[in-house]
Amino acid sequence: MTEDHHNPENMLERVVDAIRDAPVPAGPDAESRQRLVAILASREHVASQPEEIYARRRTVMRRTGIAASLLAIAGVIGWLVMFGDSPSRSAFAHMLQQINEARTAVFETRVTRNDSEMMRSKTMLLGSDWVREEMFEGDNHTIHVHNRKDRKGLTLLPTTRKAWLRTMADDLAQQPKNMIVLIREVRESSAERLGTEQVDGKDTTKYRCEHPSGHYLLWVDAKTNLPVKVVVSESRDDAAPAVIVTMTNFQWNVPLDESLFTLDIPAGYELEKEQIGESALDPKNFIIVLKAYARLNGGVFPDEFNALTPGSMIKFLDDPTLPDEARMANYRRKLAEAMERPELANLTDEEWGKHGSEIGRTFAQGAVFLQAISLTSDWHYTGKGVKLGEADKIVAWWAPKEADDQPRMATVLYGDLHTETKPVESLPPNN
Amino acid sequence: VVDWQAIVDEHGPAVWRTIYRLVSHREDALDCYQESFLQASRYAQTRTVSNWAALLKQIACSRALDCLRRRYQSMARMAPLEAAAHLATREVSPAGRAELNESMDQLRRALAELPTQHAEVFCLREIEVMSTADVAALLKVTPDDVATWLHRAKRKLRQTLSAEGYQSGTER
Numbered sequence: 001m002t003e004d005h006h007n008p009e010n011m012l013e014r015v016v017d018a019i020r021d022a023p024v025p026a027g028p029d030a031e032s033r034q035r036l037v038a039i040l041a042s043r044e045h046v047a048s049q050p051e052e053i054y055a056r057r058r059t060v061m062r063r064t065g066i067a068a069s070l071l072a073i074a075g076v077i078g079w080l081v082m083f084g085d086s087p088s089r090s091a092f093a094h095m096l097q098q099i100n101e102a103r104t105a106v107f108e109t110r111v112t113r114n115d116s117e118m119m120r121s122k123t124m125l126l127g128s129d130w131v132r133e134e135m136f137e138g139d140n141h142t143i144h145v146h147n148r149k150d151r152k153g154l155t156l157l158p159t160t161r162k163a164w165l166r167t168m169a170d171d172l173a174q175q176p177k178n179m180i181v182l183i184r185e186v187r188e189s190s191a192e193r194l195g196t197e198q199v200d201g202k203d204t205t206k207y208r209c210e211h212p213s214g215h216y217l218l219w220v221d222a223k224t225n226l227p228v229k230v231v232v233s234e235s236r237d238d239a240a241p242a243v244i245v246t247m248t249n250f251q252w253n254v255p256l257d258e259s260l261f262t263l264d265i266p267a268g269y270e271l272e273k274e275q276i277g278e279s280a281l282d283p284k285n286f287i288i289v290l291k292a293y294a295r296l297n298g299g300v301f302p303d304e305f306n307a308l309t310p311g312s313m314i315k316f317l318d319d320p321t322l323p324d325e326a327r328m329a330n331y332r333r334k335l336a337e338a339m340e341r342p343e344l345a346n347l348t349d350e351e352w353g354k355h356g357s358e359i360g361r362t363f364a365q366g367a368v369f370l371q372a373i374s375l376t377s378d379w380h381y382t383g384k385g386v387k388l389g390e391a392d393k394i395v396a397w398w399a400p401k402e403a404d405d406q407p408r409m410a411t412v413l414y415g416d417l418h419t420e421t422k423p424v425e426s427l428p429p430n431n
Numbered sequence: 432v433v434d435w436q437a438i439v440d441e442h443g444p445a446v447w448r449t450i451y452r453l454v455s456h457r458e459d460a461l462d463c464y465q466e467s468f469l470q471a472s473r474y475a476q477t478r479t480v481s482n483w484a485a486l487l488k489q490i491a492c493s494r495a496l497d498c499l500r501r502r503y504q505s506m507a508r509m510a511p512l513e514a515a516a517h518l519a520t521r522e523v524s525p526a527g528r529a530e531l532n533e534s535m536d537q538l539r540r541a542l543a544e545l546p547t548q549h550a551e552v553f554c555l556r557e558i559e560v561m562s563t564a565d566v567a568a569l570l571k572v573t574p575d576d577v578a579t580w581l582h583r584a585k586r587k588l589r590q591t592l593s594a595e596g597y598q599s600g601t602e603r
Contacts, residue, residue, distance in 0.1 A: 011534065011589070011592050011593070012538075012585065012588055012589050012592055014531075014534075015531070015534045015535055015537075015538045015592065016538070016557050016558060018531050018534070018535055019452050019453070019535055019538065019539075019558060020452065020558055020560075022452060022455070022535070024447070024448050024451045024452065025451070025457065027443060027444060027447035027451075027460075027464065028443075028447070028461060028464060028465075032461070033439055033440075033443060036439060036465055036468055037435045037436050037439050039469070040433075040435035040439070040468055040469070040472050041435050041436075110458055112458070117458065117462055246458070
């Protein structure tokens with residue numbers, strides 16, 4: 001850089017010129033614009049709405065607690081993408097090897113519905129054991145620190161200075177050796193190369209991959225062979241996803257402040273309680289969520305069920321065209337009906353806040369079950385077209401990957417939500 | 432009744448450009464874009480809008496600056512990490528471009544720290560190239576106010592860039 005560039009008079013002009021002349025990508029797509037126009041037009045007839053619509057929607061999300069399932073999933077997905085069972089071809093294998101050898105990683109996650117942000121987080125991984133996530137939902141800020149070797153987690157709420165310590169109930173993929181095991185299990189056939197694209201000025205190769213946690217699109221840097229963007233949705237139909245999780249701004253092997261990775265309660269924080277987490281392998285909450293989905297979906301189970309499906313139920317519950325109070329009432333009424341909890345429909349905001357946490361945990365556990373079961377078992381969802389109550393139709397089945405039983409036995413879930421144990425050979429594959 | 436279809440069609444691209452230049456991040460820009468029109472709709476519920484282009488430009492600037500403030504406040508909480516990330520990205524970019532990108536980011540950060548009116552005036556005058564009279568009319572202040580705030584904004588931004596530039600220079 002020349003002396004002239006360091007002259008503050010010229011420097012300011014030069015930087016302003018650069019901002020003014022910087023390329024601007026295409027704006028919102030036609031569908032998003034139409035949706036915005038519809039909302040603006042609807043507001044013409046509701047002249048006295050006191051709250052701004054997006055802030056209000058975030059309020060709805062906080063109060064229901066369903067967002068918690070997506071918060072949980074954003075973190076878990078990040079971990080799986082880092083270390084997990086991503087399908088691969090040779091370029092993928094190389095990418096996964098690099099990821100596996102990374103000392104640190106940083107990326108940002110954004111959960112959106114109809115282009116509107118529901119929440120965002122920043123994830124930092126140190127070695128194979130530590131994860132730190134800083135999550136933002138509206139004005140809420142939550143920090144999670146996990147140590148998967150010790151199976152312990154710390155949650156901090158900076159605004160209220162509260163802390164929670166949690167011990168995980170299961171030993172799921174806790175040991176570093178499992179990363180190598182998972183990479184060996186990469187499924188060559190399920191990665192689909194979609195071509196090349198530019199992302200943030202970088203030449204990338206785009207892949208589509210399938211995983212029990214959701215449908216993945218990955219953009220891999222042609223030079224570094226590391227991901228620069230990952231998008232996960234609950235539906236493969238590009239037009240249909242209700243919820244999309246996008247991970248960007250990946251950074252690898254950057255120095256991280258190790259003091260960020262500790263389970264010590266920071267000074268000034270009050271420990272609320274220590275708790276033992278529920279088993280991630282207990283299907284109880286998965287079944288509750290599956291039933292709620294079916295009840296909202298006209299009595300029919302979803303075409304597919306992955307880790308984003310619980311959060312995607314927001315599409316049934318939230319009607320952004322309704323005025324504020326009616327929208328909230330509608331939301332609570334539908335959720336109460338879906339969960340067969342009529343008492344939820346008439347709660348005060350304060351009471352709803354408490355129950356929201358409980359519902360959030362149920363949804364999060366229902367989602368995490370999918371992650372956990374796919375690590376330990378062969379997982380098959382066959383619920384497409386099955387109606388709630390059909391006792392002879394199979395919705396899902398799973399069998400331990402390394403069982404010695406002969407014949408190999410599976411847990412089978414039927415349309416009336418009872419379970420049976422049956423030989424794997426007698427069961428149908430996925431839908 | 433406001434014809435929102437026509438307004439979004441006519442002014443949407445300019446609103447998007449104004450926002451994206453400042454926030455330089457697609458997802459943030461999408462949020463600001465929607466929020467800008469929603470804010471405009473609230474404004475239009477109680478007043479008659481004679482110049483939609485100017486109103487939307489001012490709102491877009493304001494929302495983008497809000498976004499920058501949130502962004503840098505959030506980053507401040509993770510300062511060691513961001514500093515490390517910054518160093519990492521500088522190493523892989525061509526030197527000149529990396530430095531310009533860094534300066535643009537420094538300017539955005541400095542704008543986020545300016546008093547709101549100073550930052551808005553700077554954006555509208557210098558980046559959106561509006562006249563002093565138009566900015567004064569839009570903000571309902573005098574042209575002298577605009578000139579004073581612009582002068583103060585520039586002085587502060589030059590100080591910031593100069594300090595940052597000096598630090599960058601000494602690192603190399």
